[in-house]
Amino acid sequence: MPNDPAAPVVPVAIGRWAVAAAPAQxxxxxxxxxxxxxxxxxxxxxxxxxxxxxxxxxxxxxPGKYADTAIPALIADIERAIRGKAAGRLVAKxxxxxxxxxxxxxxxxxxxxxxxxxxxxxxxxALRIPILGRDLGGEGGRNMILDPATGRVWxxxxxxxxxxx
Amino acid sequence: xxxLTDVQRRMLRTVLGLGAEGxxxxxxxxxxxxxxxxxxxxxxxxxxxxxGALGPPESLVAACAMGLTGGLGGSMLLCFEDRxxxxxxxxxxxxxxxTSAEWGEVERSAAMETANIVGCAYLNALAAHLPAGADSGxxxxxxxxxxxxxxxxxxxxxxxxxxxxxxxxxxxxTFEAAGAGxxxxxxxxxxxxxxxxxxxxxxxxxx
Numbered sequence: 070m071p072n073d074p075a076a077p078v079v080p081v082a083i084g085r086w087a088v089a090a091a092p093a094q095x096x097x098x099x100x101x102x103x104x105x106x107x108x109x110x111x112x113x114x115x116x117x118x119x120x121x122x123x124x125x126x127x128x129x130x131x132p133g134k135y136a137d138t139a140i141p142a143l144i145a146d147i148e149r150a151i152r153g154k155a156a157g158r159l160v161a162k163x164x165x166x167x168x169x170x171x172x173x174x175x176x177x178x179x180x181x182x183x184x185x186x187x188x189x190x191x192x193x194x195a196l197r198i199p200i201l202g203r204d205l206g207g208e209g210g211r212n213m214i215l216d217p218a219t220g221r222v223w224x225x226x227x228x229x230x231x232x233x234x
Numbered sequence: 235x236x237x238l239t240d241v242q243r244r245m246l247r248t249v250l251g252l253g254a255e256g257x258x259x260x261x262x263x264x265x266x267x268x269x270x271x272x273x274x275x276x277x278x279x280x281x282x283x284x285x286g287a288l289g290p291p292e293s294l295v296a297a298c299a300m301g302l303t304g305g306l307g308g309s310m311l312l313c314f315e316d317r318x319x320x321x322x323x324x325x326x327x328x329x330x331x332x333t334s335a336e337w338g339e340v341e342r343s344a345a346m347e348t349a350n351i352v353g354c355a356y357l358n359a360l361a362a363h364l365p366a367g368a369d370s371g372x373x374x375x376x377x378x379x380x381x382x383x384x385x386x387x388x389x390x391x392x393x394x395x396x397x398x399x400x401x402x403x404x405x406x407x408t409f410e411a412a413g414a415g416x417x418x419x420x421x422x423x424x425x426x427x428x429x430x431x432x433x434x435x436x437x438x439x440x441x
Binding site for chain 1: 291390
């Protein structure tokens with residue numbers, strides 16, 4: 070788990086994103102949503118987006134909610150933090166996208182986790198941001214922590230031990 | 235975008251209150267003690283606020299999740315803090331509260347059976363008071379037991395609304411027992427977006 074448990078923690082709420090520099094850490098709690106951690110190793114700056122749905126379909130009012138608007142918004146904030154272009158500097162780690170229980174005979178939530186995952190991976194590929202680690206799918210929630218000092222990401226499952234991706 | 239009017243919210247609250255009354259009667263019979271379900275506010279909130287509906291999002295809760303089938307889609311969650319949920323198992327097993335220390339097979343089974351009884355009674359009472367169309371064949375799916383982060387549970391449960399709405403509705407019900415006060419259990423009724431729209435339209439039509 071994180072080297073410095075006393076480090077300040079920036080919580081990232083559902084449908085939001087945040088950027089932090091060392092020694093702060095970024096944390097979010099995931100179910101079917103996907104957490105997108107982006108890291109600039111040289112600047113020791115990281116960003117974390119909590120993506121709820123794959124496609125904004127033109128909704129500009131809630132950019133943090135959708136993969137296609139949250140990731141560009143996150144990168145823009147990282148560029149502000151590093152005072153420069155992020156192209157070629159960022160790497161990504163992903164977590165979440167679970168399918169926790171059935172909500173009906175044919176619920177829209179059934180494949181949301183998978184759809185979020187696929188959308189995020191496609192957008193990162195288009196932006197040429199390599200994905201260095203994944204902890205995706207399954208049936209349980211995840212607590213995700215990003216350490217901008219190192220780019221390390223820890224995942225904790227309910228009642229389980231932590232693991233690094 | 236479905237934003238309930240004040241009138242629709244009041245009518246929905248009345249109907250859900252009847253569901254809670256039906257579930258109170260069934261649960262009292264099941265537990266052999268007088269238990270009352272009290273409906274909280276029925277309002278639409280943003281996703282961030284919804285994430286805290288079961289307490290701090292990182293807290294671990296036990297939950298029995300049921301999907302809705304028939305005239306409405308969505309889910310119902312019967313949630314417990316660990317201590318309160320294990321106390322339920324003790325009540326059902328006729329043993330002193332505090333005897334059950336972890337969620338074993340028997341404790342999970344007790345929680346799921348209780349969820350099934352509460353869910354069926356709630357939906358039966360709801361269906362009896364819903365306008366035609368929304369009431370047809372309304373029933374819960376068999377419960378699934380989960381021991382989860384509260385925030386992750388809520389996130390998944392509201393996904394059927396969040397896919398189409400910016401503000402979500404979850405109707406919370408708390409439980410009180412005569413002489414024991416708040417039992418620390420919560421029942422969440424979370425219709426999906428099409429069902430919320432259907433409910434709103436049906437309630438308008440019955441006004």
